[in-house]
Amino acid sequence: MRAAKCGFGGPDRLCVGGGSAGLVTSVLLGLLGGCGLSGDMAQLNCPPGLRTIWHDPRSGIGECEVITPLSDGRTPRSGLEQAFPAMNRPSGALTTPERIELGRLLYFDPILSGDNSVSCAHCHHPANGFTDNRPVATGIRKQQGGRSAPTIWNAAWNNEQFWDGRARTLEDQAKGPIQNPIEMDEDPVRLVAELKAIPEYSRRFDEAFKGTSGSAVSFDNIASAIAAFERTIASVSSPFDRYAAGDRSAMNESAVRGLNLFRSVSTRCFECHEIPTFAMKEYKVLGVPSLFDPTKVDEDRGRAMIMPGTAYERAFRVPTLRNVAKTAPYMHNGSLKTLDEVLEFYAKGGGLGRGFKLDNVDDKIRKFDLSDEEKTDLKSFLEALTDESLLPEMPKAVPSGLPLATGPLPQ
Numbered sequence: 548m549r550a551a552k553c554g555f556g557g558p559d560r561l562c563v564g565g566g567s568a569g570l571v572t573s574v575l576l577g578l579l580g581g582c583g584l585s586g587d588m589a590q591l592n593c594p595p596g597l598r599t600i601w602h603d604p605r606s607g608i609g610e611c612e613v614i615t616p617l618s619d620g621r622t623p624r625s626g627l628e629q630a631f632p633a634m635n636r637p638s639g640a641l642t643t644p645e646r647i648e649l650g651r652l653l654y655f656d657p658i659l660s661g662d663n664s665v666s667c668a669h670c671h672h673p674a675n676g677f678t679d680n681r682p683v684a685t686g687i688r689k690q691q692g693g694r695s696a697p698t699i700w701n702a703a704w705n706n707e708q709f710w711d712g713r714a715r716t717l718e719d720q721a722k723g724p725i726q727n728p729i730e731m732d733e734d735p736v737r738l739v740a741e742l743k744a745i746p747e748y749s750r751r752f753d754e755a756f757k758g759t760s761g762s763a764v765s766f767d768n769i770a771s772a773i774a775a776f777e778r779t780i781a782s783v784s785s786p787f788d789r790y791a792a793g794d795r796s797a798m799n800e801s802a803v804r805g806l807n808l809f810r811s812v813s814t815r816c817f818e819c820h821e822i823p824t825f826a827m828k829e830y831k832v833l834g835v836p837s838l839f840d841p842t843k844v845d846e847d848r849g850r851a852m853i854m855p856g857t858a859y860e861r862a863f864r865v866p867t868l869r870n871v872a873k874t875a876p877y878m879h880n881g882s883l884k885t886l887d888e889v890l891e892f893y894a895k896g897g898g899l900g901r902g903f904k905l906d907n908v909d910d911k912i913r914k915f916d917l918s919d920e921e922k923t924d925l926k927s928f929l930e931a932l933t934d935e936s937l938l939p940e941m942p943k944a945v946p947s948g949l950p951l952a953t954g955p956l957p958q
Contacts, residue, residue: 592644594779596937610642613781613937616788616823627791629823634703634778637716642775645755650776652751653769655952656945658741660687660731667724667773668952670696673938676873677780679955682838682881686730689958693847695881700870703778706828710863710879713853717774722766735766742769747946776939782869785934788823798931804921805928813915814893814925819865825932827865831909834861834898838882844903845880857907872930886929890922 591599593611602609617623617630653659657666670684671677677699679685684696694710702708708720724730725738742748742764749761755772756763787806789797798806809816819827830850837845850859863879877883883892897912898905917925941951 594644594647594939597779608641608643611644611647611779612642613779613783615781615783616792624793625791627822628788629791631783631823632704635706635716636703636774636778637718640716640718640771640774642778643755645751646772646775647779648776649751649755650772650774651939652748652942652945653773654776655942656947657949657952658745658945658947659725659733659738659769661733661737662687663947663949665731665956666952667721668941669954669956670724670730671699672952672954673941674954676700676870678874680875681955681958682876684730685956685958686724686727687732689956690729691958692729694879695876697866698870698874699777699780700782700874701780701824701826701867703781704824704826704867705864707864711850711853712830712864717777718767718770721770721773721777725769738769739764739766741947745946751946779937779939781937782932782934783823784936785869786931787928788934790931791822799927801924801927802931803928805924805926805931808921808925809928814917815911816893816925818911819909820868825868830859830862830864831912832858832860832862832905832907833878833892833912834901834903834905834908835863835878835880836882836898836901836903838880841882842901844898844901844905845882847880849879860907861905862907868929869932870935872933873935886926887922890917890925 591602591609591611593599596614597611598614600610600612612618615631616628623629654667657663657669659666665687670679670686672679678696682695684692684694686692697710702717702720706712708714708717709723714720714723722735725733726735742752743761749764752763752768752772753759753761756768758764786797786802790803790806808814809820819829819831821827832849835845837843845861848860850862850864853859871877872886875885877886877889883889892900893912894915894917895901896914897908899908899912900914945951
């Protein structure tokens with residue numbers, strides 16, 4: 548394989564064009580311009596489904612990225628095929644193989660919690676669509692949270708994290724549950740000391756963040772490694788993606804009809820769940836019913852707790868629909884158990900259709916007719932957004948020696 552050799556006033560670096568190469572940190576790479584062909588590309592040990600996007604052979608540092616549709620720069624084969632936007636990440640956040648692997652181990656290791664009983668994977672398990680398939684999450688000491696655990700699939704493309712957007716990046720998000728007294732209840736100082744005391748973790752942090760004798764173990768680097776791993780959890784090759792790329796056999800007739808319904812002016816689904824992410828940066832008010840009393844609107848103030856204002860009262864982030872067939876129950880409080888219930892909720896006009904007195908429900912939420920056949924077709928299309936080809940492998944063991952999560956915590 549040939550690659551561009553790029554000089555930036557320092558060591559020569561080999562880079563591969565296309566995709567998110569322009570996102571690499573300016574401290575290490577500068578601008579990826581003016582490259583000429585030279586030499587064979589030194590491939591990194593990237594996880595399956597990811598590719599090397601740049602590599603500095605003198606330092607041994609390089610990055611991996613998810614291979615997304617059109618990231619090779621080719622022309623779209625249909626109007627449905629659109630390039631993914633750049634992933635949301637702060638300056639200096641690198642998806643190196645060392646950080647990805649360290650993040651994978653940390654993600655599955657209960658050492659991140661105060662009593663060493665809870666890992667990220669307990670609430671966001673790969674076998675459960677990277678959720679826990681419960682209405683609300685269960686944390687340390689069997690404490691119940693107030694919202695459902697959102698999926699990690701494609702979270703790297705979220706403009707902000709959590710249902711209310713209180714975290715700007717995956718790095719910020721990772722720190723929240725670790726310190727939250729209901730979720731993992733760990734003290735960052737104590738956690739750093741615990742990890743430093745484990746030789747394998749001390750070595751891996753130094754390799755990933757260029758430290759010595761465990762100096763790279765820090766709370767910021769813990770979050771950075773977890774975020775690097777989570778940026779590999781991507782769903783980008785579903786039957787829909789193959790259909791959009793010209794393979795008309797990738798979706799059955801029911802799913803194709805569902806796609807047309809999804810994009811119709813009657814349902815208006817596409818206006819909030821935009822191709823290709825099938826998500827949106829905005830926060831919407833739907834009038835979601837209470838989990839405990841479906842005759843009443845949920846009282847959670849949502850985005851208004853972060854951004855005061857009438858428009859944000861009961862507003863929540865528009866989640867991705869990719870792998871939505873795997874992530875039941877639905878809505879921020881898990882009050883809708885199935886996709887059938889979700890479709891019925893929208894068809895009847897959301898919370899207003901249930902008689903809830905709300906004056907800020909999004910204007911796209913209104914009644915529309917939906918036959919049983921059309922409901923089946925829409926479900927077929929939503930199921931055609933399923934792709935777990937980049938499902939990461941669970942580690943056989945973690946450096947702490949603690950037991951791995953096999954599913955959600957006992958309630």
